[in-house]
Amino acid sequence: MSWLKDVIGTEKAVIAMCHLRALPGDPGFDAAKGMNWVIDRAYDDLTALQNGGVDAVMFSNEFSMPYLTKVKAETAVAMARIIGQLMTEIRVPYGVNVLWDPVASFDLAMAVDAKFIREIFTGAYASDFGVWNTNVGETIRHQHRIGAGKVKTLFNIVPEAAVYMGERDICSIAKSTVFNNRPDALCVSGLTAGSRTDSATLKLVKDTVPNTVVLANTGVCLENVDEQLAIADGCVTATHFKKDGVFDNFVDGDRVSRFMDRVRSIRQ
Structure with missing residues (x-):
């Protein structure tokens, strides 16, 4: 039995993304509408996801594009305000993802009592954001310095919009990531948000590290959820739940309900 049962309440868990609209400091932030509009939209999406029956939610600054690999203070502060105001409405386990800054994610997780974070913790990449480097040793030491040792770590090992700078196959990456870093889960992604995770790649990762939780991280939908959950221990889902x-759209509760009905039948 994996930690998913203890923390989220079920195996084959569905973690739904609650995508926060552009925040102060982001190019897309609408100062005229202000933060209250952003909070109201997050409340609407959270309500639709929870009423649709998802197992957990993860809050991310998805509309902070183009992303930073070291975020500004105003981003994490705004996210803390939003989640803080929604906290009395949250009925399921929740995590956070400050794109793409694992240190900020740990800080936010501690501020809002999140159970898990998802990040790019390891590797060096050629990416849409330029040359992208990481420092997992320092990041994990920061986790423990601030008392976040119980926050589960979801390592995205197929970064969106990026490729490893060295020639490494996915099995080698999975094996060394698990050996060196003891992640709580590995996330396998497509090229961008909403792009389907390749099932063959997902199976290679799961076969390589069978004792580690492996999540399908992008593109899981009603048409492929049977296939994906036959391999993965769970999934992170966002775009499929939107109208x-x-x-770019908001969450459609009917789409969430149909998807979760299917997932419950798979579990049985």
Whole structure:
């Protein structure tokens, strides 16, 4: 039995993304609408996700594009305000993801009592954001310095919009990541948010590290959830839950309900 049962309440867990709209400091932030509009939209999406029956939610600054690999203070502060105001409404376990800054994610997790974070913890990449480096040793030491040792770590080992600078196959990456870092889960992704995770790649990772939780991280939908959850221990889902399955739209509760009905039948 994996930690998913203890922390989220079920195996084959569905972690739904609650995508926060652009925040102060982001190019897309609408100062005229202000933070209250952002909070109201997050409340609407959270309500639709929870009423649809998801197992957990993860709050991310998804509309902070283009992303930073070291975020500004105003981003994490704004996220803390939003989650703090929503906290009395949250009925399921929740995590956070400050894109793409694992130190800020740990800080936010401690501020809002989040159970898990998802980040790019390891590797060096050529990416849309330029040359992207990480420092997992320092990051994990920061986790323990601030008392976040119980926060579960979801390591994204197929970064979106990026490739490893060295020639490494996915099995080698999975094996060394688990050996060196003891992650709580590995996340396997497509190229961008909403892009389907390749099932063959997902199976290679799970076969390589069978004792580690492996999550399908992007593109899981009603049409492929049977196949994906036959391999993975769970999934992180966002775009499929939105109106018409379009990334920029808000969450459609009916789509969430249909998906979760299917997942419950898979579990049985």
